Amino acid sequence: xxxxxxxxxxxxxxxxxxxYFAAVLGVGWGLxxxxxxxxxxxxxxxxxxxxxxxxxxxxxxxxxxxxxxxGASGAKYGIATSHFYWVGAIPAMVFVGLFxxxxxYGSRARSxxxxxxxxxxxxxxxxxxxxxxxxxxxSSGISMYAMGKLLNLLLGWSFDVSVLVSACIxxxxxxxxxxxxxxxxxxLQFFLIVFGFAPLVGLGLHAIGGWQGLxxxxxxxxxxxxxxxxxxxxxxxxxxxxxxxxVGVEWFGLVMGLGFVLSxxxxxxxFLVVQRAMAADSMTAARRTPLIAAVPKMLFPxxxxxxxxxxxxxxAGQGGSAGQGLVPAKLAAxxxxxxxxxxxxxxxYDLATPMMLVHLFPSGMxxxxxxxxxxxxxxxxxxxxxxxxxxxxxxxxxxxxxxxxSDEHYxxxxxxxxxxxxxxxxxxxxxxxxxxxxMDLLQLVFAFVNAPLFATFALGMFWRRSTGHGAFxxxxxxxxxxxxxxxxxxxxxxxxxxKGGYLGVLHVFPSELAQTFWTAIVAWVTCFVVTLVVSLATxxxxxxxxxxxxxxLTPRLTDRGLPWIERPWVLATxxxxxxxxxxxxxx
Amino acid sequence: MSGAGGLDxxxxxxGLFVVLxxxxxxxxxATAGDAAHYAKSLSLNVNLWWGLVMLGFGLxxxxxxxxxxxxxxxxxALQTAxxxxxxxxxxxTGLER
Numbered sequence: 001x002x003x004x005x006x007x008x009x010x011x012x013x014x015x016x017x018x019x020y021f022a023a024v025l026g027v028g029w030g031l032x033x034x035x036x037x038x039x040x041x042x043x044x045x046x047x048x049x050x051x052x053x054x055x056x057x058x059x060x061x062x063x064x065x066x067x068x069x070x071g072a073s074g075a076k077y078g079i080a081t082s083h084f085y086w087v088g089a090i091p092a093m094v095f096v097g098l099f100x101x102x103x104x105y106g107s108r109a110r111s112x113x114x115x116x117x118x119x120x121x122x123x124x125x126x127x128x129x130x131x132x133x134x135x136x137x138x139s140s141g142i143s144m145y146a147m148g149k150l151l152n153l154l155l156g157w158s159f160d161v162s163v164l165v166s167a168c169i170x171x172x173x174x175x176x177x178x179x180x181x182x183x184x185x186x187x188l189q190f191f192l193i194v195f196g197f198a199p200l201v202g203l204g205l206h207a208i209g210g211w212q213g214l215x216x217x218x219x220x221x222x223x224x225x226x227x228x229x230x231x232x233x234x235x236x237x238x239x240x241x242x243x244x245x246x247v248g249v250e251w252f253g254l255v256m257g258l259g260f261v262l263s264x265x266x267x268x269x270x271f272l273v274v275q276r277a278m279a280a281d282s283m284t285a286a287r288r289t290p291l292i293a294a295v296p297k298m299l300f301p302x303x304x305x306x307x308x309x310x311x312x313x314x315x316a317g318q319g320g321s322a323g324q325g326l327v328p329a330k331l332a333a334x335x336x337x338x339x340x341x342x343x344x345x346x347x348x349y350d351l352a353t354p355m356m357l358v359h360l361f362p363s364g365m366x367x368x369x370x371x372x373x374x375x376x377x378x379x380x381x382x383x384x385x386x387x388x389x390x391x392x393x394x395x396x397x398x399x400x401x402x403x404x405x406s407d408e409h410y411x412x413x414x415x416x417x418x419x420x421x422x423x424x425x426x427x428x429x430x431x432x433x434x435x436x437x438x439m440d441l442l443q444l445v446f447a448f449v450n451a452p453l454f455a456t457f458a459l460g461m462f463w464r465r466s467t468g469h470g471a472f473x474x475x476x477x478x479x480x481x482x483x484x485x486x487x488x489x490x491x492x493x494x495x496x497x498x499k500g501g502y503l504g505v506l507h508v509f510p511s512e513l514a515q516t517f518w519t520a521i522v523a524w525v526t527c528f529v530v531t532l533v534v535s536l537a538t539x540x541x542x543x544x545x546x547x548x549x550x551x552x553l554t555p556r557l558t559d560r561g562l563p564w565i566e567r568p569w570v571l572a573t574x575x576x577x578x579x580x581x582x583x584x585x586x587x
Numbered sequence: 588m589s590g591a592g593g594l595d596x597x598x599x600x601x602g603l604f605v606v607l608x609x610x611x612x613x614x615x616x617a618t619a620g621d622a623a624h625y626a627k628s629l630s631l632n633v634n635l636w637w638g639l640v641m642l643g644f645g646l647x648x649x650x651x652x653x654x655x656x657x658x659x660x661x662x663x664a665l666q667t668a669x670x671x672x673x674x675x676x677x678x679x680t681g682l683e684r
Contacts, residue, residue, distance in 0.1 A: 365634055
């Protein structure tokens with residue numbers, strides 16, 4: 001029998017949702033006449049202002065794994081979750097804006113794999129395009145699965161109906177308005193998410209007695225779990241020893257694995273986000289896109305991590321209970337709470353943020369909060385689908401299946417692959433769901449596929465001697481290296497299987513994240529070394545062919561003509577200084 | 588702020604937040620004084636206050652969009668001093684008869 005839903009909605013909540021659905025569909029409808037060529041459909045005709053692409057850049061990433069997953073991590077790891085932002089995002093976003101966008105935008109490549117085609121060769125592009133296409137389908141599938149499960153649990157809605165309805169809405173607005181429609185809606189969703197979660201944080205902090213009250217209560221939880229009292233409220237002081245912080249990672253693994261390899265691998269090479277910058281109307285706009293996006297990204301920890309942290313310690317007065325606050329226990333198949341090896345109750349951290357919504361928002365605001373949640377699922381899904389249809393059409397279909405067809409035909413294929421991509425994602429949604437924390441699964445996928453990528457792009461953009469054969473073998477070796485490392489290690493307290501150790505256990509990591517970060521480091525180093533060696537052994541390309549694609553062969557851009565406020569360097573410096581300050585405040 | 592196709596993005600955002608603000612703020616007004624309803628949100632009528640904030644934000648967005656549209660729209664030359672001067676100059680030099 002199905003368990004009873006956590007809450008029921010009033011008509012006002014449904015009205016709020018209906019208004020949102022009407023708005024996103026309205027945007028698609030309003031943009032429908034713009035779609036004349038495939039460039040309109042896939043790249044918004046390269047015509048958008050940097051404020052729009054910047055907010056879309058951040059919003060496409062603001063999917064389920066962000067709002068739910070970061071709330072979950074907030075409850076699990078405390079303020080140390082901010083490392084995913086201040087270490088694991090901002091530096092890479094600044095780097096891609098300052099140093100890599102000139103090649104992506106300047107080369108006139110229509111996608112990231114196409115840049116690899118121009119810089120290296122067809123096989124490197126195809127490898128990247130195929131792995132990326134698979135990843136986007138899985139990401140949006142996971143997103144849909146999480147949403148269907150959540151709405152079912154909270155409101156008793158049917159899983160199938162939730163998944164189908166949200167998929168149809170995303171499908172409709174992308175078919176109508178292509179990438180522009182997805183980007184416009186991402187900006188709309190960005191504001192909705194901010195307006196939906198800001199009052200939640202405000203009310204939550206008010207309920208718990210501000211940051212002071214939160215620190216005091218989290219200190220009690222930390223001590224009962226055998227951690228130093230400041231383990232949940234200070235991000236750096238306990239990073240020296242993996243057993244003294246809730247993340248279970250030491251600082252080197254964190255900075256290198258998350259801050260360098262995974263972060264640069266995602267923000268600098270993932271077409272999902274880079275596509276938003278490619279839709280900008282000029283080179284300066286494209287370079288400013290990730291820098292503008294970095295400003296809200298820097299502040300998101302307060303919006304998405306704090307609800308999780310507060311959820312863990314809200315007291316009996318607000319419906320919480322000692323040691324777990326609002327976070328419910330994970331239930332075993334029979335309905336009894338699940339226990340871990342040591343006999344402790346396993347908490348369902350993914351419910352931390354949704355439970356906060358249900359417990360602090362009266363009807364009216366509850367509708368807004370749930371709509372914001374749905375907006376985050378949809379923007380993530382739409383981001384994946386628009387990246388998928390572009391890579392499929394340009395990098396797989398046009399280059400391998402049907403060359404030289406008319407632009408009309410590719411526009412048609414773009415629409416068809418939007419439908420196909422969403423159908424595949426729905427399939428993936430039904431396959432997904434084995435891990436405790438969605439974030440961990442995504443990080444694992446990124447580790448295998450994305451971790452070696454940044455080595456390839458860094459060598460491609462900044463070392464003109466690197467060759468296509470080198471890049472291709474490097475990528476394969478890096479992914480293989482990741483799989484072997486993952487197969488030879490295990491996180492503490494788990495058994496060999498999907499968590500690793502399938503090739504025998506050589507090393508046990510203190511946590512799953514530590515294993516993931518070190519897997520990424522191994523992948524990156526393997527790819528870097530193999531690309532280097534194979535490149536030196538193969539014939540280099542003629543330097544003339546590499547102009548505009550490699551740093552040393554491309555004229556430097558000058559920002560002299562721009563007002564100082566629009567210069568990418570100025571914005572980058574401001575962002576980095578503020579991020580450093582935030583790290584020091586929560587040190 | 589307008590991109591492809593001339594749809595200013597502030598229009599749909601402003602429109603959405605004005606409607607949401609009126610809807611949620613209005614609901615807050617209608618349920619004001621219902622203590623049980625706002626027990627969850629620590630006795631704060633969060634619907635009313637946040638509704639007003641959203642309404643304000645929505646109106647700002649709409650105003651920005653409308654102002655840009657006015658500036659960008661084409662007006663007959665004779666309605667502005669600059670336009671009238673140009674017309675006179677053109678007539679003098681015989682460009683326009």
